[in-house]
Amino acid sequence: MRLRSLTVTVPVLFLAACASPSAPAGGAEARSPYGLFLAGQAALNDGESRQAADYFERATRSDETPGLISERAFTAAVLSGEIEKAAAMAPVGDEASEGAKRLGRLVLAVDALAAGRGDAAYRLLTSEEIGFPHRTAAALLTPWAAAQAGDMDLATRRPDVPGDKLVEYFGMLGQAHQYERVRRYDEAETDFKALTEGPDAPPMLVLAYGEFLERRGRRTDAVALYDRALATYRRDVALSLARERALARRAAPPAPSVRQGAAQAILTPAAAMLAARQSQFALAYVRLALRLDPERMDAWMMVGDLMGAAGDVEAARSAYGRVPKDHPDYAAAQSKLAWSLQGAGDIDAALDTAARAAEGGDPTALLTLADLLRSNERYEAAIAPLNQLVESSPEPDWRLLFARGAAYERMGDWPRAEADLQAALALNPDEPDILNYLAYGWIDRGERLEEALAMVQAAVDANPRSGAMIDSLGWGYYRLGQYEKAVEILEEAVGLEAGDPEINNHLGDAYWQVGRRDEAVFQWRRVLTLEPDAKIRADAEAKLASGVGPGAAGAAAQAAAEPAPSTIAR
Template sequence: MTLTRPNLPLIAALLVSLSLPASAQDRPEPRPEGDAPAAAPAATAPAPAAPKADPAPLTFGLAGPFLAARMATVENDFQAAARFFVQAVAHDPGDRFLQDSALVALISAGEIDRAVQLANRIGGDGEPTELSRLIHRADLVHAGNWDGLLADVGTPTDVESESDLLAGMLRGWGLLGAGKASEALAEFERLSRLEGVGPMVNYHLAMARALVGDYEGAEALLADEATGAHILGFAARGQILAQLERRDEAVAMIEALPGVEAEPQLLALRDKLKSGQPVAFDVVRTPADGIAQVFLTFASALASSADPEPLSLIHARLAAWLSPDTAEARLMVAQILQERQQFDLAEPEFDALRRMGQMRPVAELARIDSLSSADRTDEAEKAALSLTAAYPDLPQAWIALGDLLRQQEKFAQAVPAYDKALALLEDAPADARWFPLYARGIALERSRQFDRAEADFLAAIEIRPDQASLLNYLGYSWIDRNENLDRALELIQKAVELSPDDGYILDSLAWAYYRLGRYQEAVAPMEAAILTMSQDPLVNDHLGDIYWKVGRFREAEIQWQRALSLDPTETDDVDPDRIRAKLDRGLDAVLAEEAAAGQPETPVPTPQAAAN
């Protein structure tokens, strides 16, 4: 369940009037300090003479901050970008590129007050940029200066284009803020007739009607799925139905929504409706809240486009600034920052959602996955523990915790998390159980509890008989234990048929043949594996062993040397000293020494498993 509005790509296309700073390639190199902005030269004008004075070193003046700011921008380090762009603006206060770049960085970093000061200074010094005008308008809303906002956006004309949609939406809410309810509703009705944006505008018209007490008119608009079928629309309609004494209808609507068990805002509303507690209409409490939702609508449109637009974060930040209690705005800010790997900036937004009782399981699961992918495992584990505490009956939370523990090789600790998830999924459809069974099986196998692990693998295979990684894991485990060898080989062969290009599974097949003494048959799949995994020391080591067994001794030595050149570690399941021994004395001698010492033949490495 998302905030997505109808026809968001079209809405994003209508934002043509708002432009971001040009790319660094489109901007001239920074001017030396003290030079005034020059007019564009005529086509026949000679090139300006080079300054006689030596240029300032790169780390001083404008060039240093500008280049540092560009690098920070590329890395999405908004705080550093803001610091350096502000320094650059101080060196060249009339450069519009630098001004807009500073505004983008400041707002992205959450420094809204500083951005407002800069935007107002830009407007006061001359013609504002489109971005500074947007921020100035948000500041007028924040101050409750409705007359100032209306003067700034102007009045609609007969030839007003669709690109003025945002200004029209601001005008509608501004009129309501100025006490001109009839004119406000008329403005929203006018905008709703623009092609392609009717449902989105009608949502705001419904909010405006509800705010002035026309609940019947608001409910009629929200009953249209194209207008109200999103989380804020459902919440607003439920609250409006309560004002109309239609609580049973509101409860039925909420309980019929798919995935509602993961939406705390709607669940809390349902419980209030059921218990007869007072329910106020507060999805939009003021015109400023309405404008915050306008910005949120445009943020959603920009974020969902094929090429996500940087302005999505700007609009989301402004929405959260104008209406800090709107959980959807904070959530969008947090998610955009998370997508850009700015976890330190995203965390305060997630913390605010938790304090508001608005922790969203779907968003938290995505956050946990992102933190884990960024190797911030301590934070990911903390987030998973918080999610299980907040939603102890949500199996996905326990699976996420188990996965994190398993990925950190805390296998014994992972097992109880999967136990809890599977207990919660006892009556769920079988397809919901296969992965936690598989994941618990891995944790059990690595915890040396193979009997339980085997039962989980077999149960998972019964549900998903065509899951290649699952078949590979059990088959490889049986090969390792010298058990069920024929059945093990069948499982791995089937896994190869299902994923013929998977290097890990090809390696499993080749090593199964090797352990069964079928050396010639092991050559082809291992050579195929090395084509996709040439940088894996384990696969190179395996291929060396297989070459040795088929009499290709020189090629075996080359593969072992290759494996050593890749700097194998314990996490690669490769013993460098053993490889050196094979290079020194040959594989047969090493195996004989190990047999005499009572060691098993070449330890079989952990089979590769899917992460999810």
């Protein structure tokens, strides 16, 4: 998915005004302001914000340059992370659009904070001119600007934007940090406690409170807090590492600096913008956070996600690569990098990246490695990381058992597959995917047919538009010898999944059994055009070559009934 908000519709009259009527033929137009603008716009629409920034900047050097090109240059500089350059070209004056000027003021404020000019940042952030949609970001940043300017009375005031729950909630986090900075520890703890009440408190807030407790020498309280959170977020790496640190009585992380606190503050509205699918603003805010704190790894992860969604694969990979090995987000970053390589068709590099990340036993990395191996049909190799995950899980996890059972089934080891699938079903009896997978295994082997058919029917009832599940149901009726019923259901499955070779193969078999031989041959021939796996291809080719229909029973019935029709031959 591209960053659709980056796509700009440029009025025809503006393009005409931009064009250089004297530009010579033969491609020289690309060096005119008009050509550079178009090149920059194309790069921006493709998510290549750094390249776009270069084109726009070159366009602005011309005396012919209209104001809109300057705005595009500013936007591209922000999105590519060149915040100092963006601050130098922040739109001002009556000719600039109001939206660009508001973002420009926020950029100027952040750049001032990053440069240690808290007074200037505070004046910009408290100006009414910032306005919508940047009020939330400005409100959360304001106390940090006040702190940098040395006014701790203003810094410890909780920001207030009427009706803005984000400011109300995360403004309390900022206030807690500011109270700690001025050694008003009781008031800081009151805020931290309010933010982390209940078992579902977000891990980032639990970590903030826990680190505060560790800094106060209250490691036992910190461990209890981490334990409570880990009961809900069992696989959270950062929480687990914090618990280990507190138990080992190692030094607690220092309280956030002004720049670090401001970076965290602006990431909050960035996440809200991302959730609201305002990708351009989300990326702009994350870039601003990195201007304040370039070592903020969760921000680099967000850059990777946003640039990947925009289609700039290289920028995404570069962002994920910024996360160092000793960081809690390293495994997640490497997992995203591996899937990026997989998506680009570089299978060996994807698997190598995933394998290196999994060497430390991180659950996220192990799961990525297993999923990549299964995606590339390397089922036997996938068993080892899946075994590690199953054995290290604090309690049985049906998803892991299901994944391992599916890998065993694809390897041809049905006894182990059946055991894992039954164990997964015992943990989650109503899960349609398990019901369908286990039941189909029985159906395909002619075992426990009545029980299997009931299981598949339950799966279909839960997912009535699943061609794969409807195929399992039709194949169950086929195995029971109810061929007319099987044809009816398998035709529905093909209608939903027309390109699935296995479903088409099944329908061909069902057509054959009800005497619709020409249609059966058509289906088997169609199977060979749908990139079937080796087993399905061999089955379809054998039926077409032999002329005796599906299976030994079908062959015997056909031999007794009539000569093989010539239409079977290729």
